[in-house]
Amino acid sequence: MRTVYLDHAATTPIAPEVREVVAQAMEECWGNPSSLHLFGRKARDLLDEARVTIAHALGCLDAEVLFTSGGTESDNMAIFGAARVAPPHRRHVVTTAIEHHAVLHACQRLQQEGWDVTYLPVDRYGMVDPDDVRRALREDTWLVSVMHANNEIGTLQPVREIAALCRERGVWFHCDAVQTFGLLDVKVDELGVDMLSVSAHKLYGPKGVGALYLRGGVKIAPLLVGGAQEREMRAGTENIPAIAGFAKAVELSQSRYASASRQVWQLRERLRVRLQEWIPDLQVNGHPQQCHPGILSVTFEGVSAESLLIALDRRGIAASAGAACSAGSIEPSHVLLALGMSEEQAMSTIRLSLGRGNTPEEIGFAAEVIAEEVNRLRSRSVKNLPVAGSE
Numbered sequence: 525m526r527t528v529y530l531d532h533a534a535t536t537p538i539a540p541e542v543r544e545v546v547a548q549a550m551e552e553c554w555g556n557p558s559s560l561h562l563f564g565r566k567a568r569d570l571l572d573e574a575r576v577t578i579a580h581a582l583g584c585l586d587a588e589v590l591f592t593s594g595g596t597e598s599d600n601m602a603i604f605g606a607a608r609v610a611p612p613h614r615r616h617v618v619t620t621a622i623e624h625h626a627v628l629h630a631c632q633r634l635q636q637e638g639w640d641v642t643y644l645p646v647d648r649y650g651m652v653d654p655d656d657v658r659r660a661l662r663e664d665t666w667l668v669s670v671m672h673a674n675n676e677i678g679t680l681q682p683v684r685e686i687a688a689l690c691r692e693r694g695v696w697f698h699c700d701a702v703q704t705f706g707l708l709d710v711k712v713d714e715l716g717v718d719m720l721s722v723s724a725h726k727l728y729g730p731k732g733v734g735a736l737y738l739r740g741g742v743k744i745a746p747l748l749v750g751g752a753q754e755r756e757m758r759a760g761t762e763n764i765p766a767i768a769g770f771a772k773a774v775e776l777s778q779s780r781y782a783s784a785s786r787q788v789w790q791l792r793e794r795l796r797v798r799l800q801e802w803i804p805d806l807q808v809n810g811h812p813q814q815c816h817p818g819i820l821s822v823t824f825e826g827v828s829a830e831s832l833l834i835a836l837d838r839r840g841i842a843a844s845a846g847a848a849c850s851a852g853s854i855e856p857s858h859v860l861l862a863l864g865m866s867e868e869q870a871m872s873t874i875r876l877s878l879g880r881g882n883t884p885e886e887i888g889f890a891a892e893v894i895a896e897e898v899n900r901l902r903s904r905s906v907k908n909l910p911v912a913g914s915e
Contacts, residue, residue, distance in 0.1 A: 672715075
């Protein structure tokens with residue numbers, strides 16, 4: 525059966541070159557990088573090289589890169605780490621209603637601990653207004669956390685403007701750039717951030733490894749304690765093979781991101797146009813220009829996203845829904861509801877996320893299959909409607 529992978533926002537396939545680097549590191553650099561002997565030094569050298577590679581991509585000092593287990597830990601480390609060093613009179617956090625749960629749930633935990641959290645609304649495109657951020661900043665605001673691109677609808681946030689507002693008021697600013705690092709040019713000084721979260725498996729690297737950029741001079745409390753690894757900011761022996769793979773994935777992305785971003789955007793637009801031709805009432809979500817080049821969120825009125833995804837999977841197409849599974853039940857996406865969608869609309873929304881491995885032929889095939897399945901499900905739904913006057 526022909527397969528088409530359109531779920532790159534969830535995870536990406538590991539690049540062959542990355543796989544080779546991981547395997548080589550497992551074979552040759554298995555020592556503990558904290559050990560002083562030959563085996564430890566080989567691992568330490570690889571760790572240091574990887575840190576320099578990722579720092580160069582971010583446009584920062586290598587000492588400002590802390591390795592973590594991925595985006596979730598990086599987000600948690602930034603939020604909880606900042607909160608633990610806040611003075612007693614500054615216990616207010618500002619974020620948006622459409623952040624990843626790694627940020628939202630961390631903020632909710634802070635609320636349980638007595639913090640005040642402001643969740644900013646977004647417009648119908650999923651973009652936060654910098655003026656709303658300005659109005660939300662108070663004398664007791666300690667931290668603002670706004671993502672670079674939303675993982676469900678792809679909208680890019682005005683990070684530079686928000687960062688400038690925070691800098692004027694002496695407020696720390698954290699940005700979740702998990703979806704954009706590796707596909708867009710993410711430079712921390714250009715964005716003006718104090719902390720930034722990234723992850724390897726979104727850019728064709730291994731799972732279980734990520735990093736937190738921590739601007740020099742910004743002192744947060746460690747999330748994990750124990751050894752003195754990562755400048756005493758993240759205890760635990762570093763995962764050298766995964767980190768080496770992360771660095772290789774970043775290196776590849778740096779040489780390809782401009783062309784890859786353009787290619788992915790062209791494929792996304794081809795898919796959007798084809799779907800709109802065949803399904804005229806299709807609703808496209810997110811900002812039409814200020815968006816992640818590979819994320820396409822679409823709503824098919826009257827079609828269950830769950831049923832559509834099952835049908836697509838049977839025909840070899842992998843995508844995801846605009847809903848999250850929680851405690852065994854399907855609930856509408858908090859992101860889609862924040863756009864002003866009804867629950868029914870949210871439950872009729874899927875996310876198609878493209879990557880650099882997709883081809884025009886795959887996109888043409890996927891568009892045709894999606895249109896066929898949407899029309900089939902709608903036809904079935906009409907046939908199942910009760911007849912007027914029947915019980």
